Amino acid sequence: MSWWCSADGRAWTWEWRPYLGAWLLVGFLFAVYTWAYRSDPDFPLRRKLCALGGIVIILIATDWPMASLGAGYLLSVQMGRQVLIVLIAVPLLMYGAPPVVGRWLDGSQRRRSVTKVLSNPLFAVLATSGLLLAVNTPLVSDRTIISPLGSFAVDFLWIVAGVLMWFPVQSPSPMAPRLVGPLALVYLFIQSIAPLPTSFFMTWAEYPLFATFELAPRVVQGFSAVDDQELASGIAQVLGGLVIWFQITARFLHWAILREREENATVPDFIRRADAREAARAARTDR
């Protein structure tokens, strides 16, 4: 049993091969989150369930069969893993982060400085794009996913990229500046188009870009490495884009509803003054 997925060059079989490291990771996350929730019994259940969902998605993306296929055979599955981890699991985990995390982040001037940097949208766009570009280049990918340690490093950096990406809009720290409303929407829109240049390379490349996937034993006969690469690009652009646009839509609707309530809850000044004059006139008439 290997502790993490990697490209081991063996022919693909549907024999179950769990990865000990993946189970230890989710077990650790589950234990930490559960223990941390004890400090805040009023923490909303829906947020806890979101965190649980994030943990389950982490397990799906890092254990057999998805991790095996992604790390060793199919670039399209590897891209699917990246979408799951970066765009779905990490924001769920951040949304369900126990309040003790936020209190810890606010606990010292140094940590507040760090959260301030992480909350900067420009930093987040550049850092996320740069990190994902570096990790996904053939030069790095082909040299890392051939070993369990290298593949673990890639997956870990995906988690880091996810935290960097979502921090400006989903910070667990209540004191960190958070983008809301139209600014959050613009930020997420920019994040949705930042990886497009990389995806275009995969779509239009004449040859397979990644030696690992080109030279891997075929899982589906007739599905070439170039076909796989084009599908991977589609997953990154379309599926990844859909996930972000779902977030944009949900945040827009949430902001719009809150804004509408705000507008309707306040009485305009000119009506308040008119009501006051009317009340005063009525009082004089009564006397």
Add this chain to the structure above:
Amino acid sequence: MRAERPLGRRGFLAGAGALAALTLMGCATALDDIGGSDEDNRNFQGRLLPQPVAKPDVTFTDTEGRPYDLRTATDGEMTMVLFGYTSCPDVCPIHMGALPPAIEKARLPAGDPNVVFVGVDTARDTPEKMREFLDQFDRRFVGLTATPEEIDRALAEVGFPPVVIDPEGKGGDDYSVGHPGQILVFTPDNLAHIVYPFGTREQAWAEDLPRLATIDWNLA
């Protein structure tokens, strides 16, 4: 109480970058160099043979059951030969799978090269199985077989080691076969000057085939 210095932005970024670089560098494993592209290798991405070898003087049997003399059937034509077996889990299907798209992209003026697959696992490589195996890549690929002795003689003539049946698997149907993983490329002069090991990528084939089709080895 000791006053805490706020972490500078530069320090944080430097630390994060160092961590990422160390993580990746610590896990990096250099890939084997598949083939040299230096002047000694004449900028080919395969490996030049110390001495060119002729096509084996063996009459094989094709998937239609007809005799196939490799020398006369492919005389004067570029021919690529792989000694493999249809039950091969990785080397043979990957090696063969890279050829069709590479040949298509190479667009050789003299036409597509002959691709010949010699099945060395005489027990399992029946003509039907060979045809089914090759058709998933290209119906024009030629499948050949012969007796074990003739196959070993052909391998010896081209300088390859003999076939080795996995001794642990004898008696059952699930055994592996040791065979040369290189593809021999016979240029139109009917000699193989170069071999391509397993791991040769599609782009390497597409770049080398046009040069191999027209090269004059006496002048190169």
